[in-house]
Amino acid sequence: xxxxxxxxxxxxxKEASELAARHGIELEQRGVPYTEIQADELExxxxxxxxxxxxxxxxxCFVEDAGLFVRALRGFPGPYxxxxxxxxxxxxxxxxMRNESDRAAEFRSVVAYCRPGGKPRLFSEKVEGVITFExxxxxxxGFDPIFIPSKGDDRTFAEMSTSExxxxxxxxxxxxxxxxxxxxxxxxx
Amino acid sequence: xxxxxxxxxxxxxKEASELAARHGIELEQRGVPYTEIQADELExxxxxxxxxxxxxxxxxCFVEDAGLFVRALRGFPGPYxxxxxxxxxxxxxxxxMRNESDRAAEFRSVVAYCRPGGKPRLFSEKVEGVITFExxxxxxxGFDPIFIPSKGDDRTFAEMSTSExxxxxxxxxxxxxxxxxxxxxxxxx
Numbered sequence: 001x002x003x004x005x006x007x008x009x010x011x012x013x014k015e016a017s018e019l020a021a022r023h024g025i026e027l028e029q030r031g032v033p034y035t036e037i038q039a040d041e042l043e044x045x046x047x048x049x050x051x052x053x054x055x056x057x058x059x060x061c062f063v064e065d066a067g068l069f070v071r072a073l074r075g076f077p078g079p080y081x082x083x084x085x086x087x088x089x090x091x092x093x094x095x096x097m098r099n100e101s102d103r104a105a106e107f108r109s110v111v112a113y114c115r116p117g118g119k120p121r122l123f124s125e126k127v128e129g130v131i132t133f134e135x136x137x138x139x140x141x142g143f144d145p146i147f148i149p150s151k152g153d154d155r156t157f158a159e160m161s162t163s164e165x166x167x168x169x170x171x172x173x174x175x176x177x178x179x180x181x182x183x184x185x186x187x188x189x
Numbered sequence: 190x191x192x193x194x195x196x197x198x199x200x201x202x203k204e205a206s207e208l209a210a211r212h213g214i215e216l217e218q219r220g221v222p223y224t225e226i227q228a229d230e231l232e233x234x235x236x237x238x239x240x241x242x243x244x245x246x247x248x249x250c251f252v253e254d255a256g257l258f259v260r261a262l263r264g265f266p267g268p269y270x271x272x273x274x275x276x277x278x279x280x281x282x283x284x285x286m287r288n289e290s291d292r293a294a295e296f297r298s299v300v301a302y303c304r305p306g307g308k309p310r311l312f313s314e315k316v317e318g319v320i321t322f323e324x325x326x327x328x329x330x331g332f333d334p335i336f337i338p339s340k341g342d343d344r345t346f347a348e349m350s351t352s353e354x355x356x357x358x359x360x361x362x363x364x365x366x367x368x369x370x371x372x373x374x375x376x377x378x
Contacts, residue, residue, distance in 0.1 A: 035226050036226065036227040037224050037225065037226050037227065038225040038226065038227055038234075038269075038272075040272075045227075073276055073277060073281070074275070074276040074277075075276060076272075076273070076276035076277055076281075077276075078272075078276075080227075080269050080272060083227075083229075083265075083267075083269060084265070086263070087262055087263040087264060087265035087266075087267075088262060088263075088265055088285065092262070092265075092285055095284060095285055095287070096277065096281060096284055096285060098284070
């Protein structure tokens, strides 16, 4: 049986699929409109989200919630990154960061898995980096063109291939944690 | 029995109290941490919010959700105005609006009332205006210092008294609608 990734975001699904293939996991995308609550921490959003999606689907699934937390902007846009990307975009973020010397930021990801009758299980990761002065690159999505991870070279996430980004990124590493746990759990049955 | 306004915001409570007094309604503030969901429309947030608060309190109550919708920013910060005010503040909003000639914006308010066993009843209002080039005034709260309502003179909401702001504002007029309906309903019993 395929594992369901409940998301409407094809970019996220593409990233997760690339990792799933390496674990021999068949992944299925389902755009269930599960409820996301307003909270400052991603855990508080993805945990009830996974529960809701699982109830609606009636089968095991996972959701993923991510956010870009910029230090100089007191964590903005954080849990509201998707909304902020669709309204202000990278251009708006760069405008907010104009004349700002502290460029530190981090991407955080929380993957929440849930099976019918069970409680959500969380897998979190984050990646530190800096906000660029201009957008660079065409890969990925969202704020990828304005974020350079500290663990890489001087390229933005949008200048990396999916597999390269997956090896460093918040989402890639959180999803990888889920897949390792899931594979082990499956082997025990 | 006092009518409960479920809010953690003392400024909102002050504004509503001023109006309640005129209708002979006794208002009580209760900071019930009801769940707010993520949605583009305020109605989708305040309606389940009122239901949740009512279940937790076990008595009739209302909640109010408001947002500043800036046209040039595709409606940003909209439903996330509270979060954006606490992270970017008025300074951040003015930075985003720098060199922007289209200053049009509107404040929207949705008041949702709910009684045990009932469905939420909504009262909505909005007020059009413009975003200033600098913050002015000390009254009110949130984005009041950078918003000039079209129906007033050239003063911002933060340069008006509570009763003056209430007569024009989104929240004042939405709460007024609730109080008129509530008073009529009470008279019938």
